[in-house]
Amino acid sequence: MKNLLATLADLSTFDEVIDVRTPLEFAEDHIPGAINAPVLSNEERVIVGTLYKQDPFAATKLDAGLVAKNLGIHLATTFKDKPKNWKPLIYCWRGGKRSGSMTTWFNLIGWKARQLQGGYKAYRADILVKLDAIPAVSRFIVLAGHTGCGKTRLLNALENEGAQTLDLEGLAKHRGSVLGASPASAQPSQKSFDSQLISQLSQFDPSRPVFVEAESKRIGLVHLPASLMLAIRAADCILVQASFEDRIRFLCDDYSNLFDDPLSFKTKLARLVEMHGKVVLAHWNELIDQGKKAELFSELISKHYDPAYKRSSQSNYLRLADARPLVIDPSSDLSECARQLIVDLGA
Missing domain, CATH: 3.40.50 (Rossmann fold)
Structure with missing residues (x-):
């Protein structure tokens, strides 16, 4: 597929910002105004992470199934009324598989979704730079x-x-x-x-x-x-x-x-x-x-x-x-x- 990445500089061009991390991660901090649509629950992320240490292939397969299930739930509830020209920005911890999965599927549906390059880590790094610069x-x-x-x-x-x-x-x-x-x-x-x-x-x-x-x-x-x-x-x-x-x-x-x-x-x-x-x-x-x-x-x-x-x-x-x-x-x-x-x- 074409390049589906966006940066923090593009933030204002999107209709909505979606944080796909777990509710616990979202509660600790998130991009202001973002909504939480986790592709893994708190418990599911722990299960997958534990299994990954023992069997990476089995963990990846389990992860894919859980993400697919949760994506289906979100499509039937949170995003069911979104119009065809809807343009969301999606992010996870560091711009990896969690946000990539939702971004790919949303574009297959026809929405103009983009994935935040670097994910929350890029956002947090930007915050730290601004914390030094703006007060000065x-x-x-x-x-x-x-x-x-x-x-x-x-x-x-x-x-x-x-x-x-x-x-x-x-x-x-x-x-x-x-x-x-x-x-x-x-x-x-x-x-x-x-x-x-x-x-x-x-x-x-x-x-x-x-x-x-x-x-x-x-x-x-x-x-x-x-x-x-x-x-x-x-x-x-x-x-x-x-x-x-x-x-x-x-x-x-x-x-x-x-x-x-x-x-x-x-x-x-x-x-x-x-x-x-x-x-x-x-x-x-x-x-x-x-x-x-x-x-x-x-x-x-x-x-x-x-x-x-x-x-x-x-x-x-x-x-x-x-x-x-x-x-x-x-x-x-x-x-x-x-x-x-x-x-x-x-x-």
């Missing part, structure tokens, strides 16, 4: 400030008013602190986080700044690329400030759900025992049991978060000393504040 040529404005001052709310308000924003905690599905894990959703894999990060960075207009929160190099279980950390740590900063009372009130509201599961709350705080000691942790646990939100967050701010911020922020963010101060009430409507920042900074 981007202009960031960092929202710095103590815990509870409303940096995330201000970032969201800036986005709503049309500014370019990079919500790293949103991408990581974690708020970045010891209490930051989301009970509603697990964090993405590192590869998936990288893919989402590049997908968003690639959409930005390089002539305009990108607002981002100050972060450490790790958000929960995912790591920020070194190039991004270098870029944001050298960026201009806005020092977001709020009164102690406003910060407490904001945290009582923003983290109120933690009190719905006291055991989980205590488990998160237990990670601080080496830093603060068993006596302090026991006291904090009592405050949780008593539902004393304001007292607990007041102590967490004064004994843990503010000292940690003082230790790390000045050394990590080179321009923090020259930061523009911005005093807000984090519980208020920040729309007007965001609009004024956009005007002042030409964002």
Whole structure:
């Protein structure tokens, strides 16, 4: 047959992108927007791989039968209503037999299918190159400030008013602190986080700044690329400030759900025992049991978060000393504040 290969540069020319790897492989990471139509299930891939070590010919024959069966199922379900001029791009791990089989059969049917040259491995290599390159040529404005001052709310308000924003905690599905894990959703894999990060960075207009929160190099279980950390740590900063009372009130509201599961709350705080000691942790646990939100967050701010911020922020963010101060009430409507920042900074 004629050359049925395509490259990542051709991605936008296709009607659909199909990942034929197993559901487990797909869940770890995939090309954004791709659908999963596995030609081998998780279990089938293990069976074939195990057999291949013993008898390559038997494994190849079994593999062909399983792929044919699964292709038939997909044709009768997922792809049954696709029109004659449908043009999908198909990929597997490295552009081998799995994607090649589906591509060949789709073209025999009459569809204009192509196989991604190099498969997912080529895509991942491209992501790694972009993770180095794009942050280095981007202009960031960092929202710095103590815990509870409303940096995330201000970032969201800036986005709503049309500014370019990079919500790293949103991408990581974690708020970045010891209490930051989301009970509603697990964090993405590192590869998936990288893919989402590049997908968003690639959409930005390089002539305009990108607002981002100050972060450490790790958000929960995912790591920020070194190039991004270098870029944001050298960026201009806005020092977001709020009164102690406003910060407490904001945290009582923003983290109120933690009190719905006291055991989980205590488990998160237990990670601080080496830093603060068993006596302090026991006291904090009592405050949780008593539902004393304001007292607990007041102590967490004064004994843990503010000292940690003082230790790390000045050394990590080179321009923090020259930061523009911005005093807000984090519980208020920040729309007007965001609009004024956009005007002042030409964002």
